[in-house]
Amino acid sequence: MAAQRACPLCHDKASLRHRTLLERVFRSWTSCGVCADPINNAQIRWICKKSCGFSACESCGLSISLATPSRSSSSLWLGGSSQKAKNLPVRGCLRACKFGDHCREASAEHVARFAHPGDREYRQGLVTLKDGEVPCFETLWLIFTFFDPNESGHLTREEFRLAEVAVASLACETCDSSAAWDAAGGNLHGHVSFVRFALWCGRVGVKLPVGLDMGGERQCRFQSDGCGCECLNFRPHGPDRCCQCGHGPMAHRSDVAQQSIAAQLLYSRPRNWKRGAVGLISLSVGALSEFQFLLDATHKENDNWTRDRGCAVHGVNRCSASCAYSTRAPVPSGYRVVSVWRNQNPKLWARYNLMRASIQQECHGGCRRVSTLSSKAPFHHLDSSSLMDGVNEWRVFHGTSETACKTICVNNFEPSMAGTGATWKEKKQKRGMPLYGHGVYFAERITKADEYATPAESHDASTSLRCVLLCRVLAGRLTVCTGNQIDPVSLRKQVLDGPNHAVLGDRVQTLGKPFREVVIYDSDQIYPE
Template sequence: MAHGYAKAEVGRGSVISSPVPAVGAAAEVFSSTSNQWEQCKVIRVEDNIATVAYQRGRDHVQKALPLGHPQLRLGSAMPAPAPAALPAMSLRPVCREGAKCKARQDPRHLEAWSHPFDPDYRRSCEREGLQPFLPTLHLLFGWVDADGSGKISRSELEQALPLLERLQGERLMLTEESWEQLDEDGNGAVNFSEFAQWAGPRLGLPLGVDHLFADQLPPCGIIGCPCPGFRLDERAALFEMFGEKKKKKDKKAKKEKKHKRDWEECMCREVDVGPQRIQERLDSCACGHKKMVHRLGASREMRSVPLPQHWVQPPAEMSASKGAPIIPLPPDHCQLLQRLLDSTYSNVWTRDRKRHHPDNPNVPRGFRVVRAYRAQNFKNWQEYAVRRAELLKDAKDRAIQHYDVQSSAEWASYTHACGIEPLQRACNEWVLFHGTAPPAALEICRSDFRISLAGDKTGTLYGRGTYFAESITKADEYAKAADGEYAMLLVRALGGRVRYCDEVEPDAEDLTRSCIEGPYDCVLGDRKKCRGTYREFVFFDTENLFPEYIVIYSRQY
């Protein structure tokens, strides 16, 4: 029972054996639809997976189950159980580590203990008085990701095929073609979004990411306030702690005491559970309003993955629409983006400029924004937001070393002026530049980056990933003209745990492996330190990237 199947007991303790049946042999399969055993015939046997066929009413049904499965028995000598009861099974003790069990690659451990997705798991939890983990795609992904890297390798998926076959109820084949379809971005590993898109329609499990967004507060509830989310006003908090006179403190203490006594009649009881959290409600946000009005502004029906509040299209239409809406930005936004380009300009030449622009290898003296667009790709945002929530949760358990990025610092003024969701510094969320051609920029925003195509035109100094820059000048080296105009993508990027490298000749293979198979999320190549040019940021998984803005610009010489 290497995959957690429990032995089924029928009648007086007899145990189902698992001989290899012949094609055409009679068998019985338990149907959860009719809640009874159905007479069937074996039509195919491959790799200990038996496919049986039977007729239910006017429907011809086929079902694939592993040999020895409690809902499949060979021959017709066994008495059928009562129609209203599922086949009995022996109950094993519950592994308290659940889907995070580190011994799940040990067949002896899997045979002795019950885990999530095992047939006896829920009943075993009930027997021991434990609350079972609800089956979700996020939980299943964590189980298949045996090394806890946040990505599923091909070998991990192959080892999990028997479990996935049991959950889906049919034979699964992992071919080269099916692996390429599953690995959408072509980086050689499957992230959670790619796994969920494949497993969701087949298994019918919920996404299971609500817990990742439980701590995120919505925008300010005051009409007209552009604040996209609560951010503690640290200056106000310090003033509250140290800046008040004693008389004022005494007056405030009396007021809070009365508030605690009368809290049941206070409007803030709608958003908290009692007086012990009153101070938290009264904390001030950087926008000048209290924390409680951010909670009151929350929608009662929030999606599993909250959408950015500055998106203009309703979520229902957005998720149903084909492709990604491309929204033109007004002139005042373009003016702020122009400031971003100006502030990240640097008159530093590199050999890449001569390589990609041999006809005019000189550094432009500036760049002028012609127009700009925002891409609202719901599918890509869902993938990105889940990964960001995972990194934020991980950062609470293990501190992440922060890296300041020039473009992200300048981006803060744009987000504040336009009411755009701010960057999360706790997980090294940045805004970076990626130069390309206008048609390619549009295609990337409507679909996504393709890691498998990385390096075809820009080189692979730090590995075969997607390259970004904090300087408009560096990213412009890779931009291509269309009718005299160039395109620059502004990309939200999750640096997470950064693999820093300041070597002149880095080991590209080692850097790539440390991100795809190891604990790192990106590579920061510091050519500014070792060569006096620019820092480069390299990513190997599209779930860490969200191309949000297209800036069409011209070069000024």
């Protein structure tokens, strides 16, 4: 019997079954809630027990979280059409092929019986190894995914401890488990992402290549008896997604994927950056027009006040909600761009670029596309730099102080600061609980971001000059919140312990709220551009 899944609409249980005779008679065909492909009445499907209307085809349902859901959060999972999930569903506990990456057998029977490095099943708890056999780890990515059986993109402390044991034989340095967890950012963030795992491996002297592709041709790295495969690029063929040369996708890696983490950090640079320059680079006056167009297009002229803008008499967070609603602070009628600075920070960009490749791999080549006003054409190509398709990469606003903007451009966002800004707090409390939990909040409209922007310290306050960040974010697979009953702890858990990458608070259509919000819980998914 198949394990039950958590319905992404109502969070009740969904089970794999055929429609009943009455359902076949009185209900029409439906489409899969994940990949949107039609499901006819005779097909087996995942159906929510609560009859909220959600159903998914058999293969896509396997990508839905097994985690115990929270019933109080109104959210929708947008996992997208996972090509890998559709072609290669998790097949239960398989034997590991003893030849690993060097396996020459590409028959359908062999692929159905054995798991190979890079397969979705080649993970702790999903693959069995004979006594004396050890997992095949040729890249850092293979180590990380092996100990991430839930495909969450993050390692818990216990998962990291197991990965640390595997890394120990490859490392030049040794450290106890607690020190390793702390060095990888586990104590600060509560989890370890692939970026922080790879950086930690580099610091302890692991020489393996990263193993993630960021574009370019993927040459076959298969070796046997001193001879290599002559295939120069991966060309998927057949349902098992092997290449036409007969070797699996993980045997094909670009030259970039073969680099160490140190080399990727050193050479990662966007093409539009000014050569040889680091830090904040002032853009020419001629470049300001496209940013002015961005502000004009994302300004909301009506129904644009929220409690976070505050009270005209007392300011923000200094009086009751009823007082703020009755004496609303005025909303600007428009915005004028005075200057734009590009942030050329190689360290932050390299971490972001690596996270982008990681999420692209986790999405198995694509996810359900969701757009924001600030990322649609022509804003997807601002400053001659395009956004990546397939991972919901967006440009969104974050309003704050001038000092904070400069600090963020150097060090990125600090998780410990979540809830200390404009979040409504209890009296005498320095930290509050934001609506969607402790994360970094962004807006697709400048009018919303302006609520949190403060007068620039370097200019006369009478000029009304303010600073705002325009950031790249990786939203990937989304949890979309459309209701009023929100469990912030559960939402964060869906991202850090589940298959999703971000939260989109979209209560505009259902509740008539003025703005949508984007919440990111891992700072490596953000680049302050």
